Amino acid sequence: MEIGETSGSIMQRDPNCTLCPLHKTADFVCLLGAGPRRPQAMLIGEAPGQREDAEGRAFVGRAGQLLDRMLGEVGLSRDDLYITNVVHCRPPNNRSPTRREISACMKWLNYEVSMIKPKIIALLGNVALKAMLGLKGIKKLRGRPIERDGVTYLPMYHPSYILRGDNKDLPTGIADLRTLKDIIEYGGVPEERDLRPTLVDTWPKVEQMLAALTGSVSVDIETTTLYPWAKDARVVMFGFGTRAGEFDVPAFHKDSPWTDKDISRIVELATDKLEDTINVYHNGKYDCLWMKVHYGVNWRNDFDTLLAHYLIDENSLHGLEFLARLYFGAPNWDIPLEEKQGNAPLPKLAKYHAHDLFYTRKLFFELSHELKDKQIKRVFRHILMPAANLFVHMEHRGCYIDATRMDEAERWLRSELTKAELALNKWGKINWGSPKQVGKLLYNDLSIKCPQTTRKGAPSTSESALNQIDHPAVADLIRYRGHRQQLSFFVEGWRPYIVNSRIHPSFKLHGTVTGRPSCEHPNFQQVPRDTRIRSQITAPTGWTLVEADLSQIELRLAAELSRVPSMMEAFRTGLDIHWKTALGELERYAGQRELVLATARAAQGSKTSYAEGIEILRKMGPDAAIDIDPAWKEIRKRAKAVSFGYLYGMWHKKFRIYARDNYGIVISDEEARKSREAFFDLYPLTTWHHSCQRIAADYGYVRTMTGRKRRLPHAQDGHDSPERAEAWRQAINSPIQGTASDLNLMVLLELASAYPRTVVKPIITVHDAILAEVRDDYVERVATRLLEIMRSPVMLKIFDIHFAVPICGEVKLGPWGSGVSLERWRRENAGNQK
């Protein structure tokens, strides 16, 4: 070993190192870093380059020069820094070091770190990030300090990366070096200057905390699990961010001084104070739900920073840490999941928790200022925040599951599945759930011609492809898939979620870019319409499940927004648009001949021609036709899909495919084009389409009728592109989808405010429908009221919306998917109402 051969180094290097193969190709073996023994910070790069290798000095090539320039820019000097690399020999051909080389050379990096003992380390590039912290994703992690074992790490781009990118990331690199300088000057993460955490572990401190609960207060909790009904679900810590600092109350933690009784008392005292404060949460639905489940308290959420940011930019992420960095350049204060769940010492947990509280409160001031758009603020105040609070009760109630129906559904699905599988196994014993194996069997072993490939070029086994194949296995395969999916989604998939006969799904009010809520764990918005599946969800004894849905709401809104006279007229006279479209399509191709003739005959009592039959069907409407033959239901459903397709910008080529897959009708391009033209002749929507596109292109966004924005930056692209075409189609769809969803939420809110929570319990929203459990003695009143609400939602006044097209809805009473109309329910339950 030699001492100090490297210029400026105080290290003992090993020029004969053979820990990895790089020693064979490098000129200068074991090129350690350079700098003072007690530097302000340590910088770690990737590996020596050509010039470094030749001169035996770290960071002297082009990257080194750029680094010097950047350091100069922010007022840092190389003389105060120790600069080294993860790998200490030059890899040949300018390649990156391999994992093996990196792990072999860690010995030398660890040696350098142990000698220098830096408190601050800058990680230049992904290799250093991975080597020191085991993390990857420099683009995501750069610029934010990460503290570990008392050392502050700052990931940033490697200067070579900046050079490769033509210096377009130079400003970012310089900004990150400024952060480094801040950290050096402060001796740690600067933002923490503002943090004033108090671990509330004595009664005097409780008093101090309660006294601080005035004005705007941020609220946050830490928990052992994400699911409040899990077996080992506990609140680890709860607390409040105030003007006087952050107060962290340890609850379920091995070092907590509090008994369960103490905690209940503290929660009770805090609950009183929170009545009179402005309560700020980040995704408060989560915290409020937990507090309700575990302590039985109803904490009110006045301002949700996640939902506020969702309205400010629906395309972005909305996580607390992400926003704190975006708005304040905050450090990464995250700790490992395991520690958050209660396995960190209390002071460490309190510090983490204090960050959450501090930045939630800080974001409140920032975002309430940024919600300056009056219309958006109105959506926030009158829809999102009330809905966020209502959803707590909705999720808390959960959906009642009928165990008997679930068992029946399972038995039926399993027997169907067995039958289908038995039939399939004639063709080969494979895993029929694997698209790859199915593809191989069909297209290789059975030598069927593959009708289409997937996006990635693999032979497709999708339903669309299968429908083009003439083979007896196809029908069985489609059945097999359907039953298999239903079994694993809606029976097996649900079972683990059941708690006391109920499933508590989680809704995200920020789940979509259009304003619709989404639903997960499980997703109750994708339950098949099959009665066997749907009616698993019902209401317990003493309660009735009520479903209210807004009839054809998207189409009504399209009529309203486009002002197309024929569409508006259709809704004024109560005509069914999808029915009209369905019959138009059939007539064009003289399709479903026997069904048309048979249905018309049944209705008429005498034989008719095909054309007369179509006319009779047109007059009788879908409901009467479905009564005669249920096959009409499917036909109308398919026409509906086509109408929506055209409405939202589908082109004739896709219709061709649609007709082939769904009607089994092979039509020419020309015929498809004519079909589309016929639709637009009937409903001239083109002008409206263009105006939506124009607005998006001019402003870069479109709005719902409630004022919610859908930002479409690509709509402003100067040239025609797939992205712009997509944005333009979204410009047509979003105002409708978003308005429909807001309307649905408004109906839900109005229902909830019309009756006490002891009488009406909303449980699910499905885009244009709501489901609620209603106490038996209130069913008739609530159902009637719901119909009134849907005809004229009181909340339309708040948004100053006036409809020319009538809106209405229908209610169904009874298990989901098999409920009956109010009239029928009245007949069957006469005299049960108070």
Add this chain to the structure above:
DNA sequence: TGCTGATGCGCG
């Protein structure tokens, strides 16, 4: 062994 992307399919 756990993660990611592709595929496929349920709903509105």
Add this chain to the structure above:
DNA sequence: AAAGCGCGCATCAGCA
């Protein structure tokens, strides 16, 4: 060059 929109999730296969 390509042309309905919006979701969640189970499964498989490839990869580390």
